[in-house]
Amino acid sequence: MEKNRQIILVSRPPQQGWLSEENFRLVEAPLPQPREGEILVRNHWLSLDPYMRGRMNEARSYALPQPLGEVMLGGTAGEVIVSKHPGFKPGDQVVGRLGWQEYALSEGAGLRKVNADSATPLSAYLSVLGMPGVTAWIGLFDICQPQAGQTVVVTAAAGAVGSVVGQLAKLRGCRVVGVAGGVDKCRYVVEELGFDACLDYKVGALWPALKAATPERIDCLFENVGGEIFDTLLGRMNAHARIALCGMIAQYNSAPYPLRNLSSLLVNRIRLQGFIVTELTERWPVALADLGEHVAAGRLKYRESVVEGLAQAPAALIGLLRGENFGKQLVRLV
Ligand SMILES: NC(=O)c1ccc[n+]([C@@H]2O[C@H](COP(=O)([O-])OP(=O)(O)OC[C@H]3O[C@@H](n4cnc5c(N)ncnc54)[C@H](OP(=O)(O)O)[C@@H]3O)[C@@H](O)[C@H]2O)c1
Numbered sequence: 001m002e003k004n005r006q007i008i009l010v011s012r013p014p015q016q017g018w019l020s021e022e023n024f025r026l027v028e029a030p031l032p033q034p035r036e037g038e039i040l041v042r043n044h045w046l047s048l049d050p051y052m053r054g055r056m057n058e059a060r061s062y063a064l065p066q067p068l069g070e071v072m073l074g075g076t077a078g079e080v081i082v083s084k085h086p087g088f089k090p091g092d093q094v095v096g097r098l099g100w101q102e103y104a105l106s107e108g109a110g111l112r113k114v115n116a117d118s119a120t121p122l123s124a125y126l127s128v129l130g131m132p133g134v135t136a137w138i139g140l141f142d143i144c145q146p147q148a149g150q151t152v153v154v155t156a157a158a159g160a161v162g163s164v165v166g167q168l169a170k171l172r173g174c175r176v177v178g179v180a181g182g183v184d185k186c187r188y189v190v191e192e193l194g195f196d197a198c199l200d201y202k203v204g205a206l207w208p209a210l211k212a213a214t215p216e217r218i219d220c221l222f223e224n225v226g227g228e229i230f231d232t233l234l235g236r237m238n239a240h241a242r243i244a245l246c247g248m249i250a251q252y253n254s255a256p257y258p259l260r261n262l263s264s265l266l267v268n269r270i271r272l273q274g275f276i277v278t279e280l281t282e283r284w285p286v287a288l289a290d291l292g293e294h295v296a297a298g299r300l301k302y303r304e305s306v307v308e309g310l311a312q313a314p315a316a317l318i319g320l321l322r323g324e325n326f327g328k329q330l331v332r333l334v
Contacts, residue, residue, distance in 0.1 A: 003028045005310055006071045006101035015057055018253045019321075023056065024072070024314040032105045040082040041094060041104050041111075046310070046331040047075035047126040048317050049160075053252045062276050072100035072313075075131060077114075077122045078333075088113075095125045100313055102333055120295065127160050127328035128302040129291055135277040136164035137287035139222055139244035140172075142280075143273045148173030150219035151238075155229055157198060158185035160328040161246060164291075165222045166195045167300050174220070177213045179206070179229060181323045188326065193301060206232045217241075225250045227257040234261035243272040253321060303327030 006027050013019035034040045052074060055066040066073055076098040080088050085108050088094070096111040098104035116122035120129065127133065139161075146152050152169040156162040157178025166189060169176045178189045178198040186198035197213040199206060210232065217238040223230050226248025237243075251257055265272060294300040305325040307316040313331045320329040 002031045004031050004101055004103045005029075006099075007310060007313055008070060009056065009066050009068055009072055011068070012056055012058060013253075015059065016253070016255045019053060019056060019318060021314045021318070026311055031103055034082050034084045034105055036084050038105050038107055039080050039085045039088045041076075041078045041096075041098055041106055042081045042334065043076045043078040043098055043102055043104060044332070044334040045077040045123050045126055046100055046313060046333065047077075047131070048313065048320050048329040048331065049075065049131070050247060050249050050252060050321065052317060053321055062279075073097065074099055075126055076104070077116075077126050078104075093122055095122075095130060100310065102310060123304060123306075123328075123330055123332075124295070124302065126330060127304065128164055128295055128300055129288065131277060132160035132328060133164050133291045134284055134287045135246060136161050136168060136222075137291060138277060138280055138283050139246050139275060140165050140168050140220075142283065143244035143275060144220035144222060144242045146172055146174045146220045146242075149175070151175045151177065151214050151216055152220040152222065153177045153179065153214065153218045153233060154222040154224070155179045155233070156224035156247070156249065157189045157195065158326060159224065160325075162222070162224055163189065163193055163302065163327055164300065167193055168294075169220070170194050170196075171294065171299060175216075177210075177218075179225070179233075185326065188303075201229055207235075210236055220244075222246060223248075227251055231257065231259050231261050234259065234264040237264050237268045237270055239268045241268055241270045243270060245272055245274040249321070305329050306332050308332050 010025045011023050058065050077095045080092040093114050094111045114125045152174045154162045154165040157180045166176045176195045178195045181202045186200045189195045189198045199209045219238050219241050221243045223245050224247040227250030
């Protein structure tokens with residue numbers, strides 16, 4: 001009989017330290033059989049995302065911790081294999097949150113049907129046409145609200161969210177400066193994505209390069225990283241600037257960084273807003289429609305880092321948190 005393979009979380013990493021592959025276990029289970037009102041989905045792609053590290057902790061947050069002994073939570077894209085649900089038929093392509101497993105049962109709640117084709121592959125619905133793309137869109141347009149001619153800075157600029165932020169800001173007519181780790185990532189965001197400049201934070205002091213790249217200071221900061229980089233950027237903000245606080249990945253595996261430039265918020269009368277994209281459901285349709293138009297017209301480019309097979313997911317999540325990914329980190333299952 002065919003089996004399902006799943007990855008479960010078996011232990012928690014230290015609250016302020018690195019996760020390891022030993023925190024996970026690959027297990028086999030019987031292939032689940034759908035009952036009336038359910039579908040069986042074959043997952044083709046898993047999305048790996050930085051928030052997964054936060055959920056491995058037991059600490060209070062905006063979402064409950066990932067339970068021990070259960071299948072790792074996570075975004076998926078796949079195909080309906082068996083349907084006992086009136087709203088789905090075999091062959092339907094669905095994007096949802098069915099976790100780190102090859103097959104999953106669902107009652108359909110939280111599943112989005114999509115029409116992938118050769119121009120827009122199924123994996124794109126986990127990146128530019130999915131949660132990271134919508135995060136970029138909402139953080140940029142609803143929170144940062146950049147005007148043409150203003151300077152937008154985005155950190156983790158070569159990643160899934162950051163790469164979309166910078167391209168959308170260029171389409172809005174802004175000067176766009178990315179911050180990324182390494183010469184290859186910086187070359188990519190400038191030469192292929194069209195950013196005006198990119199600062200490689202790994203080559204030395206960020207401040208002189210930042211000053212040179214932002215002659216009119218920063219009007220909008222889309223912050224994905226936190227820590228020392230964020231602190232440095234805070235020192236370069238304009239009066240009445242806006243900050244979309246999207247992520248603080250620099251401290252997901254370490255102690256919080258004490259900010260020295262917090263007074264910039266007061267002195268510059270800055271509006272800073274944290275946000276969680278999954279709570280802003282009313283904005284998803286408009287964001288997805290706009291992103292879809294840009295992708296179809298070739299105005300938004302995206303890139304994927306792909307590892308093969310479920311067993312690679314833990315190592316790839318660690319790699320993502322270390323910055324080994326270029327664009328969206330995915331696991332291909334089929
Ligand atoms: N608020 C929300 O609703 C929401 C939704 C989605 C994502 N997020 C957040 O958005 C951020 C980006 O997510 P993503 O999915 O697009 O991931 P990503 O940017 O594709 O991948 C993470 C990147 O973070 C960078 N990074 C890791 N550690 C770093 C450090 N210590 N200092 C500087 N950069 C570091 C690495 O790029 P480099 O090689 O350039 O360092 C790495 O490639 C994350 O903070 C995530 O938690 C928030």
